[in-house]
Amino acid sequence: MLINNTAVSRRMNFNPITIRDIAKALGISVSTVSKALRDSYEISDKTKKLVNDYAEQNNYRPNPIAQSLKKGHSKSIGIVVSTIENQFFSQVINGIESVAYQAGFNVIITQTHESYEMELKNVEQLTHHALDGLLISLSTETKDVSHLKHLHQQGLPIVFFDRITNEIETHKVIADNFKGGYDATRQLLNAGYKKIAHITSPPNISITSERFAGYEHALKEVGMDIPSAYIKHCAHGGRDMSEIENALNELLSLKDKPDAIFTTSDRITTTTLYLLTKMGIKIPDDIALVGYTNTTLADVLNPPLTSVYQPAFEMGRKAAEMLLSLILSKHPVTEFETITLPTQLFVRRSTLPKKAL
Amino acid sequence: MLINNTAVSRRMNFNPITIRDIAKALGISVSTVSKALRDSYEISDKTKKLVNDYAEQNNYRPNPIAQSLKKGHSKSIGIVVSTIENQFFSQVINGIESVAYQAGFNVIITQTHESYEMELKNVEQLTHHALDGLLISLSTETKDVSHLKHLHQQGLPIVFFDRITNEIETHKVIADNFKGGYDATRQLLNAGYKKIAHITSPPNISITSERFAGYEHALKEVGMDIPSAYIKHCAHGGRDMSEIENALNELLSLKDKPDAIFTTSDRITTTTLYLLTKMGIKIPDDIALVGYTNTTLADVLNPPLTSVYQPAFEMGRKAAEMLLSLILSKHPVTEFETITLPTQLFVRRSTLPKKAL
DNA sequence: TAGCCCAAATTAATCGTTTGCGTTATTATG
């Protein structure tokens, strides 16, 4: 009876039972209910049972908003990535999730689609909602990180992963991009390719320059210099197919055409493969291809694709662990570290040695 | 001076300025500040300017938690999908995002990884945090939807997409699964294949039975009956490779081996392709393959994969629009609709007509 | 029986905002 009454007295909206309802129904005070539910020593077992039973029967759930307001934290962390369609990022997110949920945190995912403006909006959005911490991989367009600096100064824990900045001192997790670039290039060199082009993201983001450094080092090691006409930057990291189409067309119209291409990022890699195929260019016969990608499909592509694989899940785990340590730390943290995770080169048919062709 | 003082007086934690701080600094009341910020007619322009200037200079942000508590809503919606690694779902999410953000809502994404237990946990998690509405595609394991029924009865707006239930009356968005299954099967039949196996998810989820019905109809239409040994259900929708491996092994050890396979779900499709390739089975020569997938890579797979493409982005948009209409509705909604979106069959080399082989 | 202790419960303040209503001045009206 009573139950029904309290039930109908609420709005039609999603409006669950509160501790006040319980208190009223049981004829005791609100604080007694609260303490009983939290199993306080101040409350008798009899009352506790009474309260708990009633709460259970009426499917009571503490209002998380009220708890957050009171406790001063929201138990949720924000994630900013370029796009979850990229398998690399969805795997990172899986890693983040696995540790966040363990710790009772939930995650809010946002995507920049490689746009600086979207990054601003998302960070704004996220901090407009209550956030205990932020995990971010910068957008391709991002050159200015003052939006993040402000938040960081205000005390919001931030951990960077993948695409980082050195303008903000905090924990960071990256893959060994230098080695990834080196391994990929070295593999092409070993297979006999001598004219190695590089299609990549803009140089302002960290991964681009690091991978380029690896590429450069491998070439220099064998005494080759870097032909600037072979280096192509896609303004939006290959978001638009036309970026890559243009890059390829330019490369292919060179007098001295490349005999191999090293691509970075999932999107650039798979789109390059798609376009070359569409153009009727044989891989690796006409042009060899090695690319960064985390797709599980590399083995069944045509041809199977030599690729640099990044430990995305692990990166997510590590980043989340570091963020949680920042959030949960009693004292302000002043010592930060940057973790570098190894990458793995999977050699497949797209970089078949030249002599074997 | 004052600014600095208020700044240092706060905790080291992320603890931004409040309206109380503004009131104190300006020597006016909290309510005046609040009203000034909300541009109330009760406040003079002079005071408004004073408050707004101070707020801007000190980078004031209203605490969203407090606002949510007061206003009774959180401006965020929850999403439950099986896994964002599946391109179909990440595209759906992009669609959802595009309308949610437009309306000032943010989204919280959770993954079930096809587990009923995880679905329970996620729904619990989500509603533990403050939610204005829920978008959900059921997990493969889910047979009981009482956890959702409760929430729905309590008044939480819910919209189902993709994998729906008819036990709960609300808005739903699905693809035309019957036609998808029919088209795929029909394509195989037209290409001359006669022994068509079907690897799919468990029959309890809606998409499975709907697609099966299409498959069945196509076969019956040409007077063929459905050989039960050709129907394989993967308990977790292909989450574990072994599920698919077993299914394939059973199919291939049949006296009367199938000459074609119709797979549903991204995961099952790509894994089947991978396994057949690894087994050295030629597609389509030995076995033809048509599958559900939303990967952009279908064209560059080996062989290019005939596939049923679902309008994932559009599905996300529609679902989000319906949810928002539910959330924003002044009156309780009693009329619900189920939208069915068309699918598209892309014919590629993996179902090359038999005579052409 | 006074004095004290302890268990068990209540009161009230708090988190940051919002908002109905009351309180001042100041201006307009008869």
Added chain:
DNA sequence: CATAATAACGCAAACGATTAATTTGGGCTA
């Protein structure tokens, strides 16, 4: 000049949960 109207602002009660401080009512001891 007295009164009504209005503009501009403050007070205090919410929203739901937590918790320090306080009260209440026994029970026990000296």
